[in-house]
Amino acid sequence: xxxxxxxxxxxxxxxxxxxxxxxxxxxxxxxxxxxxxxxxxxxxxxxxxxxxxxxxxxxxxxxxxxxxxxxxxxxxxxxxxxxxxxxxxxxxxxxxxxxxxxxxxxxxxxxxxxxxxxxxxxxxxxxxxxxxxxxxxxxxxxxxxxxxxxxxxxxxxxxxxxxxxxxxxxxxxxxxxxxxxxxxxxxxxxxxxxxxxxxxxxx
Amino acid sequence: xxxxxxxxxxxxxxxxxxxxxxxxxxxxxxxxxxxxxxxxxxxxxxxxxxxxxxxxxxxxxxxxxxxxxxxxxxxxxxxxxxxxxxxxxxxxxxxxxxxxxxxxxxxxxxxxxxxxxxxxxxxxxxxxxxxxxxxxxxxxxxxxxxxxxxxxxxxxxxxxxxxxxxxxxxxxxxxxxxxxxxxxxxxxxxxxxxxxxxxxxxx
Numbered sequence: 001x002x003x004x005x006x007x008x009x010x011x012x013x014x015x016x017x018x019x020x021x022x023x024x025x026x027x028x029x030x031x032x033x034x035x036x037x038x039x040x041x042x043x044x045x046x047x048x049x050x051x052x053x054x055x056x057x058x059x060x061x062x063x064x065x066x067x068x069x070x071x072x073x074x075x076x077x078x079x080x081x082x083x084x085x086x087x088x089x090x091x092x093x094x095x096x097x098x099x100x101x102x103x104x105x106x107x108x109x110x111x112x113x114x115x116x117x118x119x120x121x122x123x124x125x126x127x128x129x130x131x132x133x134x135x136x137x138x139x140x141x142x143x144x145x146x147x148x149x150x151x152x153x154x155x156x157x158x159x160x161x162x163x164x165x166x167x168x169x170x171x172x173x174x175x176x177x178x179x180x181x182x183x184x185x186x187x188x189x190x191x192x193x194x195x196x197x198x199x200x201x202x203x
Numbered sequence: 204x205x206x207x208x209x210x211x212x213x214x215x216x217x218x219x220x221x222x223x224x225x226x227x228x229x230x231x232x233x234x235x236x237x238x239x240x241x242x243x244x245x246x247x248x249x250x251x252x253x254x255x256x257x258x259x260x261x262x263x264x265x266x267x268x269x270x271x272x273x274x275x276x277x278x279x280x281x282x283x284x285x286x287x288x289x290x291x292x293x294x295x296x297x298x299x300x301x302x303x304x305x306x307x308x309x310x311x312x313x314x315x316x317x318x319x320x321x322x323x324x325x326x327x328x329x330x331x332x333x334x335x336x337x338x339x340x341x342x343x344x345x346x347x348x349x350x351x352x353x354x355x356x357x358x359x360x361x362x363x364x365x366x367x368x369x370x371x372x373x374x375x376x377x378x379x380x381x382x383x384x385x386x387x388x389x390x391x392x393x394x395x396x397x398x399x400x401x402x403x404x405x406x
Contacts, residue, residue, distance in 0.1 A: 048347060049302060061291060068298035075290030087278030088264060095271035099252060130333045144251060 003069075004029045004043075006052040010109065010173040011066045013203070015053050017165045018070045020200035022077050026055075034118065067097070070162055082162045089157070096156035096163035103141035105170040110134040112177040131177070138179050142171075146185040153191075168195040206272075207232045207246075209255040213312065213376040214269045216406070218256050220368045221273045223403035225280050229258075237321065270300070273365055285365045292360070299359035299366035306344035308373040313337040315380040334380070341382050345374075349388040356394075371398040 003019075005028040006012040019026060031037045031052050038050045047054045047064045055063045055072065063069050074083045084090035113123040114131035145155070145167065155163040171181065171192055181189060195201060206222075208231040209215040222229060234240045234255050241253045250257045250267040258266040258275065266272050277286045287293035316326040318334035348358070348370065358366040374384065374395055384392060398404060 049306070057291075061295075063291075063294045063298055065298045065301040068294045068301060071297050072290050072294035075293055087275050088260075088266075090278055091266045091271045091275035092264075094274045095266055095268045098268040098271060103252070125332065125336060127330065127332050127336065129328065129330050133328060133330065 001058055002027050002029050002056045004031050004046075004052055004054040004056070006031050006033055006038075009033060009052065010105070010169040011051070012053040013172075014066045014162075014165050014169050015055075015069050016203035017169070017200045018082060018162060019073065020203040021080065021082060021160070021165075021198075022073055024073060024077055033122070036122075067162070080160075082160070082165075084156075084161065093156040093161045093163055096161070097166050100141075100145075100155060100163055100166045100170065103144070104138050105166055105173075107134040107138040107141065108170050108173050108177060108179060111138060111179060112173070115177060135177065135179055138170075138174070139182065142181055142185055142188055146188040149187040149191045153194075155191075164195060168192065168201070204261055205230050205232050205259045207234050207249075207255055207257040207259070209234050209236055209241075212236060212255065213308070213372040214254070215256040216375075217269045217365075217368050217372050218258075218272050219406035220372070220403045221285060221365060222276060223406040224283065224285060224363070224368075224401075225276055227276060227280055236325070239325075270365070283363075285363070285368075287359075287364070296359045296364045296366055299364070300369050303344075303348075303358060303366055303369045303373065306347070307341050308369055308376075310337040310341040310344065311373050311376050311380060311382060314341060314382060315376070318380060338380065338382055341373075341377070342385065345384055345388055345391055349391040352390040352394045356397075358394075367398060371395065371404070 003015065003026045005016065007030065031043070033052070037043060038052055044050055046056065046062050049064060051064060053064070053066060053069060055069045057063070063072055071083065074081070084093040111131045111134040113119045114126045114134070115128060120126060149155070152158065154160050155167050174181070181192075206218065206229045208219065210233065234246070236255070240246060241255055247253055249259065249265050252267060254267060256267070256269060256272060258272045260266070266275055274286065277284070287296040314334045314337040316322045317329045317337070318331060323329060352358070355361065357363050358370050377384070384395075
């Protein structure tokens with residue numbers, strides 16, 4: 001199989017960290033978004049959504065959407081479980097992963113895509129007011145998560161999961177739209193430093 | 204267990220249809236969004252995201268996020284499988300469910316929330332330009348899905364899945380922001396009529 005990958009972009013990174021935590025190695029094919037490699041006819045035939053990452057299996061089957069790709073690897077390599085084991089764990093991790101996706105990951109992405117000059121040709125129309133609303137939403141979600149992380153070590157409970165990966169990539173991606181974590185959010189900052197210290201963070 | 208439910212709102216409906224397809228019955232507790240029932244202290248303690256639906260288990264555990272609730276029931280009652288059986292099926296259904304969520308479900312919701320007078324106090328700030336961009340995105344996704352459905356009976360392949368539920372609820376919800384399916388999209392229209400004819404559509 002091959003993983004079509006996109007360097008610093010946050011979605012491909014989620015999958016790379018997930019694979020590193022699983023100890024699974026997959027050949028990467030670089031896709032340069034700024035050069036619009038994801039808009040070519042060949043890429044569009046593979047993923048009509050024109051997004052990365054994309055996993056291509058040896059039988060030609062294609063899986064896009066980061067979490068769907070993670071799900072595939074979770075099923076193939078159940079240990080360590082990053083999406084839960086019992087029904088309640090699976091549901092709780094999915095809940096937190098989605099809360100983080102909707103509350104901060106997509107907010108950071110929107111604040112970047114709708115305001116950064118480099119995205120002018122890729123996000124049409126860019127809506128500055130929407131970028132600003134999402135900056136505020138991202139900060140608000142950081143405050144909420146800071147309170148949650150006062151009481152536990154990981155986003156979805158007592159163990160590391162895909163929800164930690166999603167939040168870590170979201171916070172790291174804040175550098176591009178220049179969203180700063182408020183200094184008083186010590187629990188979130190401590191959690192972030194623990195995540196950054198994991199070997200998988202280099203992926 | 205109890206399912207905090209929200210009548211005509213599209214997310215609670217996804218879960219009700221999912222349960223109907225599983226043949227599972229759960230007591231419903233109505234939550235009136237227009238009366239801001241989801242903003243009360245009691246509700247916020249249960250789900251700090253202030254969103255419905257929410258599943259409360261007998262042991263007090265709480266699961267929010269529609270797809271996380273569906274995941275819980277899929278794990279408890281695997282048949283009929285609505286989220287796939289093999290690793291590739293699970294990943295493919297997750298991929299399509301997310302494509303539909305990102306491409307049309309959330310677009311229809313945004314075009315409603317950012318333009319409808321009834322949402323003025325619930326979506327702050329309302330951004331008209333964002334509502335309009337999402338109307339166009341929803342129609343574009345309908346055109347894409349119409350082509351896909353020319354070649355198969357269901358969104359994610361040969362069998363009914365959660366991706367069909369998400370798309371069905373998205374298209375039904377188009378009535379509120381008055382987004383009309385273009386007449387020439389016969390495959391999508393036929394698929395919609397097949398979904399509407401299922402017993403679960405009454406849920």
